[in-house]
Amino acid sequence: MNKLYEKYIKTESLPTLFCPGCGNGIIQFAAANAMDELGIKDDIACVSGIGCSSWIPCYYKMDVMHTMHGRALAFAEGLKLARPDKKIMVFTGDGDCLAIGGNHLLHAASRNIDLTVIMVNNYIYGMTGGQKSPSTPKGAITKTSPFGCIDEPINGCRLVMSLGASYVARWTTAHPVQLAKSIKDGLMHRGFSFIEVLSQCPVQAGKSIYGEKDPAKIMRLYKENTYLYKEGKTRIEGKIPIGVFRNDDGAEEYIEKTEARLREQGIERTESWSVSQ
Amino acid sequence: MERRSLRKKELVLQGNEACAKGAIYAGCRFFAGYPITPSTEIIEMMSAEMQKSGGAFIQMEDEIGSACAIIGARWGGKKAMTATSGPGYTLMQEAIGFAAVTETPIVIVNVQRGGPSTGQPTLSSQQDIYQARYGSHGDYEIIVLTPSSVQEMFDFTVRAFELAEQFRTPVIVLADEVVGHMREKIAVEGGSKIIESVKHQYVVSPQADFFQGKNTMVEGQLHDEQGRRIGHLAKRSGEFINDINRKISDNTDIIASIDTYFMEDADVAIVAYGSVARPSLNAVKLARGVKDGRIASKLRIVKDLFRKGVQETLHTDYSHLKVGLVKINTVWPFPEKLLKEAAKNADIIIVPEMNVGKYFREIERVFKDKAVISMPKCGGDIHTPKEILDKILEEAGINE
DSSP states (O other), X not given: OOHHHHHHBOGGGOSOSOOTTOTHHHHHHHHHHHHHHHTOGGGEEEEEOSSGGGGGGGGBSSOEEEOOTTOHHHHHHHHHHHOTTSEEEEEEEHIIIIXXXXXXXXXXXXXXXXXXXXXXXXXXXXXXXXXXXXXXXXXXXXXXXXXXXXXXXXXXXXXXXXXXXXXXXXXXXXXXXXXXXXXXXXXXXXXXXXXXXXXXXXXXXXXXXXXXXXXXXXXXXXXHXXXXXXXXXXXXXXXXXXXXXXXXXXXXXXXXXXXXXXXXXXXXXXXXXXXXX | OOOOSSOSEEEEEEHHHHHHHHHXXXXXXXXXXXXXXXXXXXXXXXXXXXXXXXXXXXXXXXXXXXXXXXXXXXXXXXXXXXXXOHHHHHHTHHHHHHHXXXXXXXXXXXXXXXXXXXXXXXXOOOTTXXXXXXXXXXXXXXXXXXOOSHHHHHHHHHHHHHHHHHHXXXXXXXEEHHHHHOEEEEXXXXXXXXXXXXXXXXXXXXXXXXXXXXXXXXXXXXXXXXXXXXXXXXXXXXXXXXXXXXXXXXXXXHHOOEEEEXXXXXXXXXXXXXXXXXXXXXXXXXXXXXXXXXXXXXXXXHHHHHHHHHHHHHHSOXXXXXXXXXXXXXXXXXXXXXXXXXXXXXXXXXXXXXXXXXXXXXHHHHOTTSEEEEEEOOSSOOOOHHHXXXXXXXXXXXXX
């Protein structure tokens, strides 16, 4: 077994409940890689919601909160405010984050609170058996869009950028090295970091979204149908931009804003904020 | 309900303010909330107080987020609370179930208003008595405290934090608009109370707070001691459900609390909780002919309100009428043993409550040999002492 896996994964909880060929393992490994390179595993906690991707952190040997559908960000904000000295990594999916958890995403992003959110986008509700999600492409036939999906898909990256999230990136499971680098940068970044990962669900999305059930072939599609975003570069029609869309170190973070306001008002705290009781 | 003389500092406070002060005194250092009438004074006070202390405050986007954030903060090591009313309390139900199953000690205050739906934002009710007990899906037991005075808004909030930590469970302070908005003189201790988490005494899945290097796993699915899922295993899941319920129900003797007034020789017992215990006690005192300084002033108000009818009532001597009050402080878990003992000699039990007559069913269940009479009142007005007195007279067969 890989040494990194031995260090980060609760081997007694294996095997994972992921289907063969699922992209979650790649993301799990990339995030472990990022934490290991930073060497701050003891200063990070993970929070996740409900759905396939929310099981990713449940196998980590660290403090993990596996919460309610859509609410991971709300739990994470409470945890972060209780311990502003620590890093919080949130694992969520397209349904968890953009549908049921949409309101929390709006507000967490606009607060620019220091969380690192990894939104695994597989374009579908995988765990419940292949129903349409907020990111399902228009026209896709799923279990709940039997005549073709009529909704415009929601673009999570553009949404959080419009609200003021200060680090925004998108990668795919075919870009594990870049993904790990982004997670590392996101954890180091002080502010709301949003990293979308396009991830294959060969079982549920294979047929309805990609017309292809072979995970390796879906990952090849990711390489073929994406282009690296660079500022000023023209969009390539029909292809998905990947890369780091925003990395703004100058943006004020929520806890910084709170502290600055208290200082401005001349209010001195009677106890230290960050210390646990 | 009675004034205390041993405490140090006397303050005139509104019930909601006393609740916030109680939380701070109990060591609460995180508050997340969403404004809703008639609980808003709590979030207002906490927004300043949390930030001035070493705590944190966040106004969340909704009540769902508020309940989730306080659970997150508690695992971060801060004692945490939120406050809301009817519609917001409904939104918090899923998180209450999550806190029960993950054994997270949190305090949720519900200053009840009239429902259903938007209902009566500014008027009082006790309609959430069963939602407080059964609101979230699945089988779980919960602790619910019902304050009936401003002093109790302070004291019961402190008690809620104690019980939450002792039993690692969400605790509900089920107040109502009347106690939330009334102003009274109360006595409070300065400084803060140290509430230790009784380490894992009653806990099914003993887990450390985050960032202690213990690899804590907080899991909403049924889980083992290490937080690993067992939801797919029927036998172990059944044991987990049993344990988490019995953690509360088997400890009812420790949790349950009632106060009794004039019950020693009472033939007629009023059983009341929350603000309705106030007119109930006044009715009992009227019936008993008790006239201390406080009751005398109350009588003047009652007189003004009911003029002739009450004049007659007051001039009638009912001192032969043996009436008492059982005030329930912990509606859930149901204080069956205490209640049975307190009312064992009564023949008639009257249950006034500001709903269609809900808690009455529980009381009727345990007193099969007595006449248990429901006295519901809906619409937002609290029972008057006169109404309760009339009911006592009617049931005791002293109808004029």
